[in-house]
Amino acid sequence: MKWTLAARAEKMNPSAIREILKVTERPNVISLAGGLPSPKTFPVSAFAQACADVLANDGQAALQYAASEGYAPLRRAVADMLPWDVNPDQVLITTGSQQGLDLIAKVLLDPGSKVLVETPTYLGALQAFSPMEPQAVSVASDGEGVLPDDLTAKAEGGRFVYLLPNFQNPTGRTMSEARRAAVSAAAQAAGLPIVEDNPYGDLWFDEAPPLPLTARNPEGCIYLGSFSKILAPGLRLGFLVAPKAIYPKLLQAKQAVDLHTPIFTQRMVSAVMKDGFLDRHVPTIRALYKQQRDAMVAALQREFGVDGQPLDAERPLGGQRGHAVPSVGARRPGLDVEFNVPKGGMFLWLRMPEGIDSTALLAQAVERNVAFVPGAPFYAGEPDTRTLRLSFVTATVEQIDTAIAALAATVREALAHRTAAQITQQLAAA
C-alpha cells in the first residue's frame, strides 16, 4: 500500500530526547526531566466532589455535545481571574494550552512565514508550529527574555513573536516590568502581534510577576493560559484570549479540530473553582515548589561549589541574580557551572563547564540514576549545547538532594575523562 506523506510529515522525526527519556522510566531513576507538576498538589477530593455534583445536577448536559467556544460559566471565570478587562466572549477554552498553539499556527502561519521566538524557547511551541512549516527566528535574549532591539531588527514580515514572560520553560527566567514595557512598545511600533504563553504565572514564590504583555495591548496579543499547573494537567484544560480581529478564525479552527473541549472536564473545573477555591489552593502549590526550588539551589551550591549566577547579556544564561538561599552543608570544589535561581514556576537552567555536551551527558547521568532534559532542542537557532533544564517540582526534597549529587558526580567524571583524554592526546602527539 502506497502511503504518501505530506511534506510536513516527512520532516517529523521521533524526538531523540523522548527516546532517551523512556529509559528514565526505570524504577531507580530520579527524573528531574519532565515538567510534571507534583501530584501532591492535585486536589483529588475536591475533584471527586465536583464530579459527583456535576453528574447529579447536570449529568446529561455534562455528557452531551457542547459549544466550541467552551462552557459559558468557565469562560466567565477565566475572564474574571485575569488581571485586565477581559470580555468572556474573547475567551476560547482549549484542550490544554498546547492546543492553543496549534490553532494559532493554523490561523497565522503559512509555509515559510517568519515566527519570532525567544532564545531558547518552549520546545512544545516549536513542535506545535512546525506542521505549518514556518521559519522560526531566534531573537537574542538575556535573563529577562528577548532583547527589544533585536526584536525590532527582526520584526519585519514576522507573523508574531511567541513569548513566555513568566518563569519561562525552559530557563525559569522572568521578564521584568521595564523589559515588558520595552518589548510591548517595540512590538507595537513594528506592528508585530505577540502570542503570550503564561502557564506558570500563578506559581510565583515571593511576589507576583508584572502584568502580562497582553494587558498592555489586548488588541495586539493572543494570551494563552492553562489549568494544568494550578489544578491538574491530566484534564487537558487551557484557554486563550484573542482580540475580535482574530477570534472567529481561531474558533473555526477549533471546531474543525475536536468540535469542543470535553464539556465534562470544563464543568468539573468550573465546579471546583467555585467559592474561591484557587485562592486557597494555589498558595499551597507555591509554598511546596518554593521549598523544592530552595532545596535544589542549595544542593547545586553544595555539589557544584557555585552560587546561582548573575546574568550576562552577551552569554545569556537566562536566570535571575542569585537569591539569598542559604547554602547547606560543606561545599565541594567549585566547577565552571552556571545556573539561575528562578522566582517561580517549575524549571531551573544550568550551563555545564566548557567541553561538556549535555545531550552526551544525559546517557551517563542515567547510569547514575538521574535524568534531565538537554537544552539543545529548545533553541530555534544555534543551540548552546552546554545547557540543560532541571525540574524542581516532581521530585521530593530528598530525591532532589540525591539527584543533584549524582548529577555533580556525573559532571566531575565527565570532566576527568575529558582531561584524561586530552593528556592521552597530548602524549600521543608528543
Next chain:
Amino acid sequence: MKWTLAARAEKMNPSAIREILKVTERPNVISLAGGLPSPKTFPVSAFAQACADVLANDGQAALQYAASEGYAPLRRAVADMLPWDVNPDQVLITTGSQQGLDLIAKVLLDPGSKVLVETPTYLGALQAFSPMEPQAVSVASDGEGVLPDDLTAKAEGGRFVYLLPNFQNPTGRTMSEARRAAVSAAAQAAGLPIVEDNPYGDLWFDEAPPLPLTARNPEGCIYLGSFSKILAPGLRLGFLVAPKAIYPKLLQAKQAVDLHTPIFTQRMVSAVMKDGFLDRHVPTIRALYKQQRDAMVAALQREFGVDGQPLDAERPLGGQRGHAVPSVGARRPGLDVEFNVPKGGMFLWLRMPEGIDSTALLAQAVERNVAFVPGAPFYAGEPDTRTLRLSFVTATVEQIDTAIAALAATVREALAHRTAAQITQQLAAA
C-alpha cells in the same frame, strides 16, 4: 495591529448553517438538525461510579500528564472490541474521532493533494481536511456508497479515500457486503489508502453491518472510532487504528496538538467499560433509536404521502429500500418527496420536490418551529440543493410527529407559493 492571516484561514468562513441553526436554539423549535445523541442514553450513574472509583483508586495518576498514545488499558479494550485482529500498539486514543481526521490531514495532505470523498460526505471531515488545503474530489455514489468504477477512475494520485460505510452521516446509507468487497478491491488495485470512519456502526437496528473495510486490508486503512454514540459525546473520546507504516507520524502530530487526550476521561471510560457494560448498554440505545426511526418514517409516510424510496444510481438518494414500517394514520396527498429508511445510526436523508431549495426552506421551517440541516454543505462537488438531513435520535416520538407535520406544512406552503408565483409570472407575461 497587523494580523496577517494564513492563506488557509482566509478561506475559513463562518458556516451559514451554523448561523441559521443558532435560531433553532429558540425554546419552541423542535430541532431535527443536530447530530446530538439522545441524552436519555447517557449512563450518568455508571459514570458517577466510575469517577468516584478512579479518583479513589488512582486519583493522582488520573490527573497527571500521560502518554500521547493513550491509556494502555483503554487501548487494549479498543483492540479487543474491534472485529478483526488489532494490536493495541496500533491504537491511538484521540480527543474525539474528529481529532483523528485532523491528524490524518496533517500527516497525509499537502496543499493541492487529492482526497476522495463520498457524494455527499460528512461535513466535519471536509472541515477537518480543509486547513491542509487539499482538493476534495467527489466520487459518484448511490445508496450503498461510492461506486467502485468511479473510485478507480479517480484514484490516480489520491492520498486516500474517506469513507463512512455504516449509517453514513448525512445520508444514513450503509455499504453492502458486496460493495465493500468491490471498493476494497478497487482501492487495493489502485494503491489507494482508505480512511474508514465508523462512529455509528454499533447503532444497528435489526442486524449488524458487514465487517469494516479495514478488517479486509489493515495495512491499507486507517480506522476511526468513537465513544460518542455508545457512551457520551461530551467526553470527546475517540480512537484510530493505523498500520505501522503511518502510526508514528500520527502519534507525533497528536503530541504536538494537545500532548495527549485527557487521561481522566480515558480512565473514566475504561472503568465504565469493565465487566461487559457496553454489551448491556448499547442494545438499549439501539432499541430507542429504532423506535424513533420508525416514528419518523411513519410520520413522513403520513405527512408527505410517500413511502421510503428505492434507490436510483443515476439520481442517488442514498438510502435503503423502504422497510416494512407500518403506516400510521391517514395519509395526506403524495408529494414528489423521496427519503430513505436507514438501518441504523442517527440520520435520515430526504429529497424535496422539484423547485425547493432546502437552504431557503430552512428559514421558513424555523418559522413553523422545526429545524433540519440542508444537504448542500455535505457535497464536495456540485450539491443537490433539494436534499436535507433529519436526525431521529434527539427528539422524542411526540416531537418527531409534531416536527414532521410542521415540515410537511412548510413544504406544501412553499410549493403553493411557487405555483402562485408561476401563475403571476405567466399572467404578467401574457
